[in-house]
Amino acid sequence: MTTNQPSRFPAYAKSYLMIAPFFILFGIFTLGPMLYGIAISFTKWNGINSPTFVGLNNYATVIDSPRFAKAFSNLLLYVAITVPFGITLAFCVALVVNRFKGLTAHFFRSAYFLPTVIPLFLTAVIWRWLLTPDFGLINMGLTLVRLPQPNWLGDPPYMIPALVMADAWRATGFNMVIFLAGMKNIPNEYYEAATIDGANAFAKIRFIMMPALGSVFLLVIVNAVISALQVFDLPWLMTNSSFSGYGGPLQGMLFPVMDVMGRGFGGRRFGEASAIAAILFLLILTITIIQLAIRRRWREL
C-alpha cells in the first residue's frame, strides 16, 4: 500500500462511486437475469400469471420431448463439424496471409475479415441465395463438375453442412486475426535455427509454429465451441423461422437456442424455455472450467 492518497476513506468512496454505474447495470441486466433465469426454470410460468413452483418438472418435460432430442443431436453434429472445419480453415488462411508481406498481406487480411463485419441478416440472405437449389451459385458450380445438386436448405442431411459453410464464411476472418497475432509473437530465431537444421516449410509449421501457438489454439477452440453451442441467428434466418414455426423442414436446422425462443416467446412456456437455457449454461460452464484447468496445468509445466 504505497499509494500517495491523502486519506484512505474518501479515496475508497470515490472508487466505489465510479464503479457503481457499471455494477448497477451489470447486476440488473446480466448477473440478476442469470440467477433469475435459473429460478424461472423451476416454475411454471406463462409470462402473464405469477409463476408457480414445480420443482424439476420442466427439466423432465424438456428432456422427454422429441424436439429437445432433435435440437441437441443437431447441435452435437454441428459442433463436431463446424469447430474442426472452421479452425483448420482459419489456420490455413492465417498461414497464407502470414507468408505475405507489406501491402499484399494487408490487402488479403482486410478482404478476408470483411464477412465478419457484415450484419448477420445479410450473411443469412447471401447464403440462402448461394444455396438456392436451381439457380444458386453453389449448385451451378456442382453442375459444372457433374456432381448431384442437393436441396441444401430443404433436405435435412444437407442442412447442417449448409450452415457449416455459412458459418465458416462468417467466422474465419475473426479467428484468422487471432492466429495472425499469435504467429507474429513467435521469435524469428526459432525459424532461423530450424532452417540451419534443414527443416522445410511444413516441418517449421508442424514442429515450431503449432506448438508455439498452443494457447492460441486452446482459446480459439474454446471460443468456437462456446459460440457454436449458442448458434441462433444464422439457422433462424436461413430457415425463415418465426416464433410459431422454426427449425426448417423436419427440424433439420433446429438448435437449442431456437427452441428456447420458440417455447418461450412462441408457446408462452417460459419455465421449459429457461430449463433448456440452464442446461445449455451448464454445458458452457463445464467447458470453461475445463479450459481454465488446462491453462493452469500449462502454466505449472
Next chain:
Amino acid sequence: MDARSPSRRLSRNGGLLRSLLARRISVTGLIAWSFALVWLVVTAFPMLWIFNIVFSKGGSEAALTPHLYPTSLSSGFLHLQQALSQASFLQAYLVSSGYAVLQVSGMLLIVSMAAYEFTFYSFPGKHALFLIALSGLMMPFAVTLIPLYRVVTSLGWANSLQGLAVPGMASAFALFVLRQFMESIPIELLDAARIDGASHFALYWRIVLPLSRNALITISILSFIAAWGNYIWPLVITTKPEWYTISVTMAQFFGFQTYTTIEVVMASALLAAFPPLVVYVFLQRYIIEGIAVAGLKG
C-alpha cells in the same frame, strides 16, 4: 541476409531454372497464392454480387443468376432511391442508429470509469468485484434472454430505445480490453498531475481518457457493429413495427421472397449494411488490433 547469399551466387552462375529457384518461386509459394486467390473470391464475391444486382436493370427472375459486373448505373440509383422511399426502412434506420449510438456512448462512459478505478486504485473487494465482472464474459446471452426480457418489460422499456440499448452497456468484454490498455499508461503521469492539484475525477477526465483514445475507439467500433447487426434482442424486445431495428426489418423483407422487386430488396440490404462497412473500411486498424489484443490476453 546471410541465408540469401548462397542463392544469389547460384543465379549468377546459372540459367533460367536456377534463377527461378533463387527467386524462390517455390511449390509452397504457388500453393499459398492459389489458396489466397480462391479464398478472396469466396469472401468478396457475395458482396460484389449484391452490388451488381442493385446496379442492373433487372425486374425478371433472371436476377437469381450471377451478375459478374454492374450493368446499369442509373437503375442502380433508382433502386437505392426506391429502397429509401420505403417508410418502414427509414424508420428502422433511425431506430438502429439511435440504439447503436446510445449503447456505445453509455458503454464508453460507464466502462471507462470502472476501468480507471480497477487499473489505478486499490480498494477493498477490488479483486472479487473484477472477477464478478469477468464472469459476464462466460454468461451466454441466450441464457439470460428470457429473464432479461422480463426485467426490461417490467421496467416499462419494451418498444423503446433504452430497452434496446441499456442492457448492453455494462460490457464485461469492453471493461477487460480497456483495463488491459490502461495498464500500459505510466502511473508517474498520474502522480505528476496529482501533485499539480488534479482531483480524482480530473485525472480520469483529463489524463486517462485522452491517453486511452485508441482503446476507446476500438471498443466503440466493436460495440457499434455488434449493436447494428444484433438480431435476437431487438426481435424479442420490440413488438411494435415502429420500433423494429434494421436487422428485424430486413429479416422480414427477405422472409416474403418477392422476386420481382429483388433489386430493391438488395438495395435495401446494401444500405442496411452500409454503416458497419464504412466503419470497417476507415477504421479497420483499430478493429483488428483490438481483436488481437483481446484475443491473445483473454
